[in-house]
Amino acid sequence: MTLNLPASDQRFDAIVIGSGISGGWAAKELTEKGLRVLLLDRGHVVAHGEYPTEGKAPFELPFRGDTPPQELLRDHAVNQANEESKHFFNNDRLNPYAREDGQPFDWIRPAAFGGRSLVWGRQSFRWSRFDFNANAADGHGVPWPIGYDDLAPWYDHVEIFAGIAGSAENLPELPDSRFLPPHKMNVAELWFKQQVETRMQGRRVIHGRASNITVDRPDQNRTKCQNRRQCHRGCSFGAYFSTQAVTLPAAEATGRLTVLADRVVQSLVYDETAKRVTGVRIVDTQSGTAETLTARIVFLCASAMASVQILMHSRLSNGETSFANESGMLGRGVMDHPTKARVTGTPPGLDDFIVYGQPPTGFVVPRFRNLGEQDPDADFVRGYFYHGIARRMPSLAPGFGAEMKHAMRRYDPWRVHLLTFAECLPYSDNRVTLHPEKVDRFGVPQLVFNVAYRDNEQKLLQDSMVQARRMMEAAGLQDIQTSYSEPTPGSAIHEMGGAPMGTDPRTSVLNRWSQAHAASNLFVTDGAQMNSSSCVNPSLTYMALTARAADHAARQIREGAL
């Protein structure tokens, strides 16, 4: 890694803000297209392979995997990070948001270079035609200015490089990726799949889709997944997609990348006459030194809410309004995925088997509600899907003594779990704003969240529990149980929206190339640009949108338009 060069001495074609999933892709694509790129992140450096807790047994961690309670309350009150990966999670005390001043929202942020690519759950799905058509079809939110076909080649592009393991299913509601062979289902998952698919017409139980590779990739210096299931600690095998393992080495290989860690971006400098971003104001988080960097183009990839915050704080000469908020839409339409509805049951007759080696994914049940047209029995729009897994827990034996101890060597029966992830509508008054007084230690006004789930989200969750129970009953599971707790927005960590893309600058912040209407040399390619949420995990779509925007930016530079 090229580190801590005096940045202002250099000339860059592009500055990429944020080195997470989106920013890593921006750096790779832009450098590979010949641009000299500066990649900035507020996080501290974590070099690939230098993952502090990787491979450690419980008794090799001072606190056996837990963060001491005093520290947890003090520094990780929001993200609740444990000892295994707390060094990758934000210090919620040092870097607060105005949590008490809005509605409850869990904003779960990273602390290290590479962002949340180090700790993410790696579930990777394409969005479908239904998703891109949703806003236009039912009138909620700004219609997407692009369709599935615009993004499909870019999905191909990022999937081939990132490596997504999954099974081709040819389902319009969950389009196939360019897959590596899937991770294996266990005996109970296979049983559940077979039962559901033979007994419930049209209902599918398919392999999870994970960015953990199932074949070695010596060209990328990556080794296939070892089934350790400790991805969130970092993987020196490079088995899962992270900035460190995948996009950063590619960008560095071009010789055109400069990296600056420990640099927080406060705001962008905007030239109102030229309608361009002319600088990036940064502060060195260690020394406190501030400076303004310049480049021809800027890719804002600080993650959805952080990018919106930077945009809001990038003001016109009146000192009041953001240059990017002509539409009034900046900060509006914030979404996450309602979850926390779970149904479980026990498959009969599989007690002789257990799992050896923990694969990095379970299974999924693709969306089946309101596909293309409204289901007659649905009093809600859009849909949900389930993440699922079947597993056995160690038994808790009654009594004490040798007999109990040896009975504790057995497992409880299998449990099949279905956990809902539902789509959240893009309500324009689900929004973030800047606090009028509270600033963080870099002088940036703190974000206030006013985001709430509403009737449609509640109905989706309720329906998902009814349907999951039906599936389990049809499959012949026993001891079926439902659990539900009110989801706090943000807690699914799929927060998105706030700078929607659209064709009309009066109702959107970005155009169809993720390019700001107000500044053609600014691209916002993370979750901020989303104007609907689908129900599937979003990050693969950020990757594809980022690669597409980078291609467009490079082409415009070549054509002299930027």
Place this chain on the structure above:
Amino acid sequence: MTHHSEGFDLDRRSALAGMIALFGIGLHPALARAAAAGADPGFSASRSLFTPTQRNTVALLSERIVPTTDTPGAIAAGVPAYIEMMVADWYDGEDATTFLSDVDAFDALANTRYGASLERLPAQRLDALLTAAMEGTAPGLSSRAFDHLKQLVLTGYYTSEVGVTQERLYVPVPGESDGRYPYAKAGRIIVTNLNFL
């Protein structure tokens, strides 16, 4: 953990929380609090809390709950020190007081029933005391004394090196996954990461 993103956040669950999941309802409130807060199941208390007699009683009872069999028991696994740490650093005043008074009550019971201090009792008499505690027929003990002691012993034992590597089968780098592995081949719980699954 307050959030689930991948679906099943096995990944971010800690050893203690994993143990807690086993106990389900009926968990000692202090242990539940510790798990919710991300308790430290490390084995060194910040202050010494037990009297020598109490320390001894806790050790003897722990070893009867998880005895040495074909694998080491609670004492070899460092469970008594773990319990002292939990009671000293985690239990709030009231819970700690109850715990200490239960420990003292075990001692008192040894004296009234058998006319000897607890440390002089043979194993089957210790077991008889524990059985009485379990069945709620031991005078002077709080109603859930046995359950709470057992929870502490099990949590400490199964997060220890002995618990992970000797009592259970520790497979940190499985390489492949076999989702149809015959239990009979392992005969144990396989631990691959902190979640012991």
